[in-house]
Amino acid sequence: xxxxxxxxxxDPQPTATDTATAAPLDSLTxxxxxxxxxxxxxxxxxxxxxxxxxxxxAEHRLASNERLEFLGDAILGFVVCDVLFQxxxxxxxxxxxxxxxVVVSRxxxxxxxxxxxxxxxxxxxxxxxxxxxxxxxxxxxxFESLIAAIYMDGGEPAARQFVLAxxxxxxxxxxxxxxxxxxxxxxxxxxxxxxGTTPTYHLMDEKGPDHSKCFKIVAQIGGTRYQGAWGRNKKxxxxxxxxxxxxxxxxxxxxxxxx
Numbered sequence: 463x464x465x466x467x468x469x470x471x472x473d474p475q476p477t478a479t480d481t482a483t484a485a486p487l488d489s490l491t492x493x494x495x496x497x498x499x500x501x502x503x504x505x506x507x508x509x510x511x512x513x514x515x516x517x518x519x520a521e522h523r524l525a526s527n528e529r530l531e532f533l534g535d536a537i538l539g540f541v542v543c544d545v546l547f548q549x550x551x552x553x554x555x556x557x558x559x560x561x562x563x564v565v566v567s568r569x570x571x572x573x574x575x576x577x578x579x580x581x582x583x584x585x586x587x588x589x590x591x592x593x594x595x596x597x598x599x600x601x602x603x604x605f606e607s608l609i610a611a612i613y614m615d616g617g618e619p620a621a622r623q624f625v626l627a628x629x630x631x632x633x634x635x636x637x638x639x640x641x642x643x644x645x646x647x648x649x650x651x652x653x654x655x656x657x658g659t660t661p662t663y664h665l666m667d668e669k670g671p672d673h674s675k676c677f678k679i680v681a682q683i684g685g686t687r688y689q690g691a692w693g694r695n696k697k698x699x700x701x702x703x704x705x706x707x708x709x710x711x712x713x714x715x716x717x718x719x720x721x
Contacts, residue, residue, distance in 0.1 A: 496583040500608065502624060504615050511585070513611035516600060518587030527607035530614075534606035535566075537613055541625040542566050545633060550651065564636035565629060571602035574628045580604050631712055645704035652708070653683045661707070663700045666690050678720055681707040691718040 493510050497503050504510045513527050520526035542565050546558045553561075564570065575581075581596040584604060605628075613621035634648050646661070653661050664687075667678040679699040680690035688707035693699025702718040709716050 492583060496580075499578055499580075499583075500624070501627070502612055502616070502620065504611070506615055509611040509615050510608075513607040514580075514583050514604060515585040516587070516603075520585075527604060530607040530610040531603045532610075533613070534608065534610035537609050537621055538566050538571075538606060538625055538629070541622050542629065542633070545626070545630070549633065549655070550637065561633070561637045565632050568599060568602040570629070570632055570636075571605045572598035574632075575601035575605040578605075578628070580608075634708060645701050645708060649681060649683075649704040649707055652711070657684055659684055661704065663703060665696070679703045683707070689716045690720045691716070692720055 493504075493507050493514075496510060496514065509530075512525065513530050515526050517523055517526040517528060539562070542562055543558075546553070546561055546565075550558065550561075576598075581601065584596065584600070609621055609625060612624050634652070637644075637648055649661050653659055662682045663679050664682060665677060666680055667690075668675050670676050676692050676694060677696050677699045678690050678692050679696065679702075681688050681700075681703040688703070688710045691699055691702035691706050693702050706716040706718055706720075
């Protein structure tokens with residue numbers, strides 16, 4: 463094992479993770495394949511094994527991931543609260559609480575866990591392993607347990623990087639959903655934070671009779687224009703154009719395709 467601090471994939475510092483990810487997947491152990499999947503190499507693989515072990519598959523409850531889940535839930539909450547506090551300086555406590563409740567919810571954790579395919583690596587008892595699908599609550603538990611295991615193995619920076627990699631994209635989507643779909647406000651904050659400028663909106667087309675027109679508007683940040691969106695009025699079209707811009711920035715398909 464290397465003595466260097468383990469890091470997530472994408473960190474510029476070379477680590478033993480680079481060697482592991484270069485190996486053929488079919489030659490890796492179950493734990494090594496899990497490390498490859500989540501982008502983090504453990505110094506102490508016993509922590510990873512514990513994070514993946516449900517109580518039904520453990521010799522005793524203390525050997526399961528229940529204690530790690532307890533710690534991981536707290537770490538997740540702290541990191542998300544810190545991100546929200548820094549990212550939305552104009553939001554009141556009530557607004558921040560609404561967004562946090564969505565981002566750290568069991569549903570969100572289960573969704574991320576399933577997207578990572580963590581169900582492939584779980585250690586379950588015979589009764590649980592015969593189920594046709596893994597319950598969402600169990601998927602949520604293992605994601606929180608992994609956060610704690612990474613924290614115990616690599617410290618707060620590694621745990622924070624892991625949370626931001628997989629929960630970070632949920633923050634702005636949750637903010638838009640909980641605060642009335644105010645995508646324009648979110649895009650403005652993102653643009654000011656990242657490039658120090660304010661988005662502009664441009665009318666590209668309109669159609670329909672005067673009493674029932676539709677408008678196509680695009681959002682622009684600096685010299686970059688994003689996919690436009692149609693709306694039943696200019697306000698709605700601008701919100702949808704801002705949503706499309708947010709999705710494109712994240713590398714995701716437009717929510718409101720214009721063609």
